[in-house]
Amino acid sequence: MNELLEMKEKLNLLKERSLYRNLKVISSEQTSSAVVDGNIKLMLCSNSYLDMSSDKRVKDFVKEIIYTYGTGAGGSRLTTGSYNLHSKLEEILAEMKHTEAALVFNTGYMANVGVISAICDEDYIIFSDELNHASIIDGCRLSKAKTIIYRHNDMVDLEKKLKENTYKKGLIVTDGVFSMDGDIANLPEIIKLSKKYRVLTMVDDAHGTGVLGRHGRGTAEYHGVEGLIDIYMGTLSKAIGSEGGFVCGSRVMIEYLKNSARSFIFSTALSPATIAASLKALEILRVDNRKISDLQENIKYFCHLLNQMGIEVSSESAIIPIIMGDENKALSAAEELLKEGIFVSAIRYPTVEKGKARLRITIMASHSKEELKFAAEKIAAVVSKCEIV
Known part of the structure; x- marks a missing residue:
């Protein structure tokens, strides 16, 4: 059918432009770490900021x-x-x-x-x-x-x-x-x-x-x-x-x-x-607002770590973007971090403007200081390999 061929061509075009999306399958609780596609990964892309779903x-x-x-x-x-x-x-x-x-x-x-x-x-x-x-x-x-x-x-x-x-x-x-x-x-x-x-x-x-x-x-x-x-x-x-x-x-x-x-x-x-x-x-x-204060402390700590490592970020919310610019760079960085045991989302067009692709990092109240330090070091190393636009 012509319609299916047209869909296939559009999918191939998305792949060529590093805009193709696929699903990562989680088979555990979505806490500070989770089993992603069969392997344990540190979660730095969940919106479950206070980790209430695993309480x-x-x-x-x-x-x-x-x-x-x-x-x-x-x-x-x-x-x-x-x-x-x-x-x-x-x-x-x-x-x-x-x-x-x-x-x-x-x-x-x-x-x-x-x-x-x-x-x-x-x-x-x-x-x-x-x-x-x-x-x-x-x-x-x-x-x-x-x-x-x-x-x-x-x-x-x-x-x-x-x-x-x-x-x-x-x-x-x-x-x-x-x-x-x-x-x-x-x-x-x-x-x-x-x-x-x-x-x-x-x-x-x-x-x-x-x-x-x-x-x-x-x-x-x-x-x-x-x-x-x-x-x-x-x-x-x-x-x-x-x-x-x-x-x-x-x-x-x-x-x-x-x-x-x-x-x-x-x-x-x-x-x-x-x-x-x-x-x-x-x-x-x-x-009990301890989870809230833990989250806010973790946000400050993680931003401080990244800034110390030469990645300029600033956020008072749980969302910390690192602008990569090029879609392929953002996707490659996210894939490299996944190999290093860190799950971070590469956000690309049309979610954000063309040329403003990014790593969208999210922090949880349940992240330990050791986990955040490990993540910051890995992210700084991976990002340094790319020319940030």
Whole structure:
């Protein structure tokens, strides 16, 4: 068939350009180390920043819930899939984010797509950071709103575009922590501009929740602006170590989303076991922030090590990028590190711009200082073989 031949040609082209992707298979817990393609590797690419998914207290609680509730949800939340566990989790999330209410979605992707497309109609203009996550971009595309892109974290450009455009209603949407660069949105200034120009604010705090702030409440706690964001979105699949996305905001908005967000209405609910894992992880973090402080200490330590070894990095989030530039160099470096026992992701186009391929390193609270020192030495040695663009 011509269609299959065309697909094969496109795959071959991806391989030639070092853009082909394949799956690495993990056959163990995803903690600081894991069995990857049959061999133990040091994990430096997991989003499970606090290593909650391997916490014995979480696993034991999930076992109890499975025997009480079974393994499946049985339907969408609006039919038979809404359990008391879901409601309890939403109460905890709203309290955590200093809002009136919350709503859990199946993934962070579904949360962004559902929320933006439900709220924004043809009367809206959406002002979106140029490095926002793909789920935000797709949510904007699915909405009936006009979308205007502002330069990354550039508040002067954002205000210029707010001034230049006439709208009945507006929304500024941004990642809290940007998933490929690890830098943090300027929420205080975004809030000031939203009030000045009378637009709503939405923050995707997928990579900030559980990572930033003394209590791990995220980007808003980090900046001291808790309770001042109109739409606060996050995920349970990263630092919380479970699955799912959520949105926090006013009670009216949450009730509206229950009745209008298609990705919520038409999806089977997350299983009780999955919700239980999130509940237990959040319960632990509420009373004990040692994992959060361990993570933040490890981030500082690892950045210090790399800088000492001549690799210039800086991050307050768990994401530490090393820009390689060329896609082939990034892929070769990741493959060499895998041989050395370190699993690091090579991020390439279209996830990032052409010519900005990188090693995306992520830190976990459970990494030991010895593991981080070993990794830094190996990374410095491998990167030094490549000409960093």
